[in-house]
Amino acid sequence: MxxxxxxxxxxxxxxxxxxxxxxxxxxxxxxxxxxxxxxxxxxxxxxxxxxxxxxxxxxxxxxxxxxxxxxxxxxxxxxxxxxxxxxxxxxxxxxxxxxxxxxxxxxxxxxxxxxxxxxxxxxxxxxxxxxxxxxxxxxxxxxxxxxxxxxxxxxxxxxxxxxxxxxxxAEINHTCSFTTDTPDFWRREGQPYPRHGGRFTGDPGYFKHIMGAAKMMFEHRGTSPADYDYAIFHQPNAKFPQRVAGMLGFTGEQIKPGLVVPRLGNTYSGASMIGLAATLDVAEPGDRIFVTSFGSGAGSDAFDITVTDRITDESVxxxxxxxxxxxxxxxxxxxxxxxxxxxxxxxxxxx
The missing domain is CATH 3.40.47.10 (Thiolase/Chalcone synthase)
Known part of the structure; x- marks a missing residue:
């Protein structure tokens, strides 16, 4: 594995x-x-x-x-x-x-x-x-x-x-992705700052792709939000991940450890991974973690992860x-x- x-x-x-x-x-x-x-x-x-x-x-x-x-x-x-x-x-x-x-x-x-x-x-x-x-x-x-x-x-x-x-x-049990050509955010070569489609960043950008990848994972693994101890979603702000978690059926307690954006901001490619790191910082053996990233343009990667007993084994x-x-x-x-x-x-x- x-x-x-x-x-x-x-x-x-x-x-x-x-x-x-x-x-x-x-x-x-x-x-x-x-x-x-x-x-x-x-x-x-x-x-x-x-x-x-x-x-x-x-x-x-x-x-x-x-x-x-x-x-x-x-x-x-x-x-x-x-x-x-x-x-x-x-x-x-x-x-x-x-x-x-x-x-x-x-x-x-x-x-x-x-x-x-x-x-x-x-x-x-x-x-x-x-x-x-x-x-x-x-x-x-x-x-x-x-x-x-x-x-x-x-x-x-x-x-x-x-x-x-x-x-x-932490074993990665499965991963799957959901990708479309949705240009909600872009930056051409030589331009110092990106441009964005305003309200289109939320939908059909963020929500469509995270929901698509997350539901695909549930189908592939035969799981539901109740099967996971923690969940992390890409966090461009604090509102989007909380909203999509609720739409999928996750609770506030499940996403709380990984929701670091209020004090950090959006670290773009680092955002969902830092959220996972914050969750692994407190996770215990046997905990199951659901992760779904999002990248404008647009796509999402979902992961089903199980924490092993090695996380508390100081010899390893x-x-x-x-x-x-x-x-x-x-x-x-x-x-x-x-x-x-x-x-x-x-x-x-x-x-």
Whole structure:
């Protein structure tokens, strides 16, 4: 059985509140925060980008479990904010952790589900026996144009999952996907910020695809929401995942551990994976987890996961050795809009 043998997350300490952004654009902060269910969002430091976040997330995964670097046969990094248009982030991750040369490495793009697409690819390679271990990363320094609705939620963070068959802490029982050509969100080459279809992002974007993938999983596995202890859905804001959970029949308690967006914002390719990491931080052996990502353009990947007793076996996996998602969210450093704009490259110093 292919499964997650270790995982790690990375979230920058810097934050900006919804009130601070709203103050600049003359919006009502209570209305914005209430409508999105988001209080603040993370932003990168001046020397942080998708590559550094992906490296740190992977290092945190390796802190929890000593994985033979020579046995890592695949590295895939999903993001829509790769530092280079032509140069792989995945190769940088491999070099930084001492895993090069690996058998295969590539960068993925599929809006916010590029990270879970990387997980599926690693599952196939590991399951076929082509590689012993595969690393899947979802990381982003998400973009939002000044004054655009996206600016209130576009955040920074990432998560790395290492896949293998030897003593997994969480077995991936099944995965399936639901994809259509629905252009609700896009960014052309050379454009600094994405554009979106406004209300069409919700439906026929987010809800149609998550519902499609989730119902497909129920059909494939013969399950219902009552069969799962936890559920994670892509979280562009706090309202969408809570609404789709209710539509499918999941409870607020099932999604609570993984719903980190109110204090984090939308980390795009990292969002559903960080939610899964937060859930694994508190999960116990035997717990069953339902995950469905979403990427504009548009598609969703669903996963049925069972936590094994290895998650509490310190001889195999040291969960407390790396910071939990809750610990990464703690002790934030708040900035004003000017410093936020500088960190995000919205204003540049001419030299």
């Amino acid at each position: 292919v499964g997650i043998i270790t995982y790690g997350a990375q979230i920058p300490r810097y934050r900006i509140t919804i009130e601070e952004i709203a103050k600049v654009w003359g919006d009502n902060p209570k209305e914005i925060s209430g409508g999105l269910g988001v209080r603040e969002k993370s932003l990168p430091d001046m020397d942080e980008d998708t590559a550094t976040i992906a490296v740190e997330a992977t290092r945190n995964a390796l802190i929890r479990r000593n994985v033979d670097r020579d046995a890592i046969g695949a590295i895939y990094v999903g993001s829509e904010s790769h530092p280079y248009a032509v140069k792989p982030t995945s190769a940088t991750v491999g070099e930084a952790i001492g895993a090069t040369p690996v058998m295969t490495a590539a960068d993925y793009e599929f809006a916010c589900k590029a990270g879970t697409a990387a997980v599926q690819t690693c599952m196939g390679l590991v399951g076929s026996g082509m590689v012993r271990y595969g690393i899947a990363v979802g990381a982003d320094v998400a973009q939002g144009a000044p004054g655009d609705a996206l600016e209130y939620t576009a955040a920074a963070g990432g998560c790395a999952m290492i896949l293998g068959t030897e003593d997994p802490i 996996f040291a969960r407390s050795a790396a910071p939990t998602v809750e610990e990464l969210l703690a002790n934030p450093i708040y900035v004003d809009y000017a410093r936020y704009a500088k960190h995000k490259g919205k204003i540049m110093v001419q030299k």
